[in-house]
Amino acid sequence: MGNMDKQESNFGSLCKKRPIYMLPFGGRYRLIDFTISNMVNHGISTVAVYTGDKIRSTMDHLGNGKPWDLNRRFNGLFLFPPIQSLARKGEIAELYSTIDFFDNCKDENVLLIHPNYLGSVNLKEAYYDFIETDADMTLIYKKQVDPWGQYINCDKIILDKNGKFKNIGINLWTEQEFNMYIGMIILKKKVLLEILKKAVEDGETTYLKEAIIVYKDKYKINTHEFKGHIERINDLKSFYDANLNLLKKEISQEIFFGGGPVFTKTKDEPSTFYSESSQVHNSLIANGCIIEGNVENSIVFRGVKIGKNAIVKNSILMQKSEVHENAIVVNTIMDKYSSIGEGLRIVGNSTMPYVVEKSKDLRKE
Incomplete structure (x- = not known):
């Protein structure tokens, strides 16, 4: 899970001293609280956060991971700040710099999440789909209605006539409904390591999405549709709207309770x-x-x-x-x-x- 989209400039002063995933949300939370809570609610016990440059607020809020029961002797929470000496920058370089972490991890599969997509995705359901299809990787998407062009330039999953994965493209609003890629991938660890090594050797890609497009013919790629509510928070307007959408009962019920309780750093306050x-x-x-x-x-x-x-x-x-x-x-x-x-x-x-x-x-x- 990481902060490798580098969209902080879209939020003005709100991201002057904090990364996107640390934006306050919903009265008492940070965006990352929803992502980590959903992971631990679905049984994930090893969580790595690629912090980006603005690490101070992350360290203060996440600490040792105690609110999410990740303060463990084995597994638990890992924070990876960027390595300034890296010759190349970007998601591929950041992930490759921690390749020893993946090598030493005993788990055979990896879930990668960009936390600026907010939704109560049933990760167990997606994982079972990944296992049952014996895929090398599963990309999670949402069939998104877009009558006003709100999601222009979003990544979209392109499927063939049989509903099988074909490619990853960009939504240019040529249709009022598209398969929005929501920044979640489940993949075999060995496949991730292969892609990272190939991408670094070839030097042609910066982001994992780009590498998947380049090497897609070498792997069995499946997709999983999420049918619940999703918030894509990529600029000031979408952040503002996502917060105020919580005032709609059906949305707040799904965001706060759809995937189990949302945990956060505790603070003792009197009643209002x-x-x-x-x-x-x-x-x-x-x-x-x-x-x-x-x-x-x-x-x-x-x-x-x-x-x-x-x-x-x-x-x-x-x-x-x-x-x-x-x-x-x-x-x-x-x-x-x-x-x-x-x-x-x-x-x-x-x-x-x-x-x-x-x-x-x-x-x-």
């Missing part, structure tokens, strides 16, 4: 205080908050303060942020420890939410 002047509608509010104003269609993280007569609508307020009295916050993402001053009006757009940078204090001049 709602004053008599507060009004809350269709919002997800975590513990430790003080709510004295109006909140509607919003995600509010732990320890947030919203003052009297303040209005918060269609917004995401991250941990310990504060909206002072009479302020108005609409279509906005407030990063951790940020503040909106008394009487200030911050209004973004639903297609391009306004972002208040971490620890930023905005006040009237």
Whole structure:
């Protein structure tokens, strides 16, 4: 599991000091919590995270893996920061640099996941499919309806007329439904090692997806369809939408409970205080908050303060942020420890939410 897509620039200041998989999500979690929780809920006991350059928040949040029962003497959680001296960069080089880890691992099969796809995939079902078909690798996809071109440039799985794997392509919105590749591969360890060695020797590919396309005729490749809800988080807009989608009951039920419980780093917080002047509608509010104003269609993280007569609508307020009295916050993402001053009006757009940078204090001049 890794952070090798390098799309941080799509998130502006939100990924200034954190990788995509460490983005806060759903009131008290990080994106990576859902991926690791789904893995351990399906019996996976060895998890490796390729951290990317911004490792500080990863170390602080994941630690030794205790919340996921991965603080073990054998197996457990492994963190692999990038090696700066690598002659070549990219996913292939990152994976090859840890080839000893795969060699020493006793497991015969490997699950690779890009955690910016969020969904409760039944990994056991996919694994059984992989075993029963005796495939060298199984690519997991979602049949995605796309009437508005929301998923242009997504990777797509191309199947032949018999439903067998043919290739990996790019969705150019020529059809309103396509097989979206959701960044999950189950493959034999020996096949992974063969591909990595060939790719490094040939020097023609940077990403594993590219190597699979190049060497696809040498292996038996199967596909597995995931039929549940999936969120592809690859930019600021999709991150904003994915959070607010949790306010839809059917989506929140599947994301939070579809694959078993979601574990995260624990923090002791008191219950949220709602004053008599507060009004809350269709919002997800975590513990430790003080709510004295109006909140509607919003995600509010732990320890947030919203003052009297303040209005918060269609917004995401991250941990310990504060909206002072009479302020108005609409279509906005407030990063951790940020503040909106008394009487200030911050209004973004639903297609391009306004972002208040971490620890930023905005006040009237």
